[in-house]
Amino acid sequence: MKPIDRTLAAQLTAATPGTTVRLCGHVHRRRELATVTFLVLRDRSGLAQVVIRPADGQQAPPEETPVEVIGIATGNPQAPGGVEITSPAVTVLSEPALTPPVELWRPELAAGLPTLLDHAPVTWRHPAVRARWELAAASLRGFRATLDAAGFTEVHSPKIVESATESGANVFEIDYFGRPAYLAQSPQFYKQQLVGVFERVYEVGPVFRAEPHDTVRHLAEYVNLDVELGFVRDHRDVLAVLREVLAGMVEGIETYPAAAVGRLGVELPVVPPEIPVIHFAEALRLVGAPEDEPDLAPEHERALGAWARETYGSDFLAVEGYPIRKRPFYTHPWSRQARPPGDGSNSFDLLFRGLELVTGGQRLHRLTDYEAAIRARGEEPAAYASYLQAFAHGMPPHGGFALGLERWAARLVEAANIREVTLFPRDLHRLTP
């Protein structure tokens, strides 16, 4: 006899009543009443209700046990999707599961963050917890779809690098065949070099920061979404690509795991046709900060977020023209005619609901500018020889941005701690699971 094809829980609603179906999943919930036992099965698509009556001669195994259920699809308006399984044969596919550290069947997971993180392999099974990552994964699909359509090439750059030159601080050291090497803090140097090759590139991959800070916003390892493109006029062209990328990420969430958004009650941001931009100097004035402040404080960012919401109805606000001394050495000086250059730069931060989400801008592209910028920080260009090759042999005006996946997801679901949206976080204290 041909085995019956598997039906997913979400497909049950379309099953013809009276037909035999086969489901596979974990026992999400077991409720033993006097005359009937309800077994709620959970698979990747959702939940299905299985009704076990005494005449069925079946046992409902403990919660989380993986099972196969073969039974009759039967209409029941009270069941999820309007269809439940009756007269089931239940087969345990492993051993009966031990009781989970948290009650995964409750609509809300009643557990503190340490419990969630210590038991991550199990607590991620909770539908509302899982949905957090599903949003992140859907965002990645939207990110790539947008850039693929715009002629970008996906690249993968090495995570083991020879020197800690980019920032010098907060790098992890490795024993690399007996000599020191470091974990890359970002693909910055590589994505720039690859603009000379592919003109438009993106990379999704891990970056590493030996952050000695124990905060709700910092991780020692996270997933970075990096973009870089050539032949830009200035950072505004980069910002225009960022706008498309954000719209694509939101669209990805709307398109793919629609159920996840519902499970979380997330209010998706609206990405305006053009992201409002404010100059750093105006931003300082707006929040009442002294005009010689070199950066925006978190409370300033919050105030600007509220202002953008009120003024433009936008969850996003770009702040451009940051003082160049506060930006990395490869940052391009301010070049737009709208205001004199001063000490500004063609760089921007993007605030999402009042929190910095993206940093981007135009980079230097002339070899002589790099040599001057490196000498200005008291270093020798020779230390950057490998990186500078690309510039010696001709690089177009270019720029790009980087967006932390976990920070994006945390802000979307309003997580109090970035660890809530990280599958297996790494920080000052946490190296497992």
Add this chain to the structure above:
Amino acid sequence: MKPIDRTLAAQLTAATPGTTVRLCGHVHRRRELATVTFLVLRDRSGLAQVVIRPADGQQAPPEETPVEVIGIATGNPQAPGGVEITSPAVTVLSEPALTPPVELWRPELAAGLPTLLDHAPVTWRHPAVRARWELAAASLRGFRATLDAAGFTEVHSPKIVESATESGANVFEIDYFGRPAYLAQSPQFYKQQLVGVFERVYEVGPVFRAEPHDTVRHLAEYVNLDVELGFVRDHRDVLAVLREVLAGMVEGIETYPAAAVGRLGVELPVVPPEIPVIHFAEALRLVGAPEDEPDLAPEHERALGAWARETYGSDFLAVEGYPIRKRPFYTHPWSRQARPPGDGSNSFDLLFRGLELVTGGQRLHRLTDYEAAIRARGEEPAAYASYLQAFAHGMPPHGGFALGLERWAARLVEAANIREVTLFPRDLHRLTP
């Protein structure tokens, strides 16, 4: 005046003759003849010919210089795409480029591997070299598209891990805030745990092997394509997914950078509707190896590849049933009724044109089986506590596979050395660029 939109080289063929167009790119080739100078411009889409006559009053900058060219689209059957640019205004967008270490405009790059690798940021610009990575990138698109459509969730697991338990050897050690940690050799443990959450997962990311071998096949860091799925009957269900994935990768190459395939003259493999499978014991017999051999030697793999080509017309052959003692401890014993279990396993290697490309199989899924397997290798299950949580709390029968991106690309383009298809390789000796 509104700036003229940029035209890509590949779009020129559709330009109306006589219209003014704007191109951006690098000077690929400069040929100064007595009465005319030809400037071949290279952008991400291809090449375009610009004709500079004395009356134009323009200079052609040195090769690799980034330029903007505004001129008239003019029909010329000899030009690439049948259209060239005449009466151009050429603007240098950076400084004139230094002469590249290799002549990038030659159809074939005449340079040894060390030169290629030392100058990677520049040598990757050669159209035929760049095409190698474009195939890899297109393969990734096909890989994800296939799995996204089949209900898989993309995941990202940590690369910094607490212990080197999976294999014990060839791991890089990190100084993690003063205590030792390691770079992950694979996402194996995490992708299995996440089967309990998402049921079907994949990850594309770096893996790290402190390979002390200096061979043409090994890298210290490479990009792994990892897949894992639950509710399988045995490894043949995994192989069926692998077949779809390979077909999707080939389709990706056919669909996206069609020009890249042409530039390289690659013969794309045909993925048969079902990948032929041979049992390990039969494979040994076929190649005339002793029946107690625990593994296949490279010459055996080559012979089997030729045999599959001849017998099935297939570039792919799966060898199943490897002796379990040669596979990782989480491997599931042989369970198919076709032959007695013996010391076999529900695992397979996939040979692609006679070379191992993929390793996969069914994993153990019962906690008690794991405890026994870990004790059998003289270790204590407590050392794996974090990993074993998922199994204590119910895991379905599952399996998966891993495929190295660079190995796939190398075999496709018949590269003699895997470093030829790696953007910035890392090995025993090489840590830059």
